Amino acid sequence: MVIAGANVVEQKLLAETIEAIVVERPEPSADEPQNLCLDKGYDNPRSEEAATASGYAPHIRRIGEEKKAVDTSKGHKPRRWVVERTFAWLSKCRGLLVRYEKNDINYLGMIQLACALLWYRRLYRLTQGKPKVAVT
Template sequence: MKRPKPTRRKRQNLCADKGYDYPDVRQLLRDWGYTAHIKSRGEEQSERKQIPGYRARRWVVERTHSWLNRFRRLLIRWEKKVEN
């Protein structure tokens, strides 16, 4: 199924991160018929303060990557030894 293209009467939403928060990008999206939802700097931090119980969960991903990298190191060292 093809996605319908945005029109002037029926605009589509586009969510982006802070890397796209420039006036030129916002204008380009408006010209193409999109409604931009881009968080500006500091907006996300102020939202976190308002939501009780909100906490960052990035440490879960970092811990998993660390765990995987430890095993990766063992495999690399194992493969580099001539005896093995």
């Protein structure tokens, strides 16, 4: 995770963000390249170069390009709501909504703790009332 101040343009952090990805991804091939979708804010040579250098095939909407109609017949639906929902959940944590932590490491720890609490509460709700399975 990359943490920066509100006065830092996020396009400048693209290379650092790609390097900070912890999920292992399969090796890109000619048949199945690794795609990276970016919005119009990343329409500059620096962002395209950072994505290409990391082995991604960048898909950047160009400035001035018209919005395309989304074909939902194949089951590819926009999932922006997942991100917005998660931000809404995290905004209920006062320590994250107003950044009291001066140190980046402490703030990152607060984010991780908040995410762990969200998952714990969700798992508790899902398993509440379910029969306990004994492990032998």
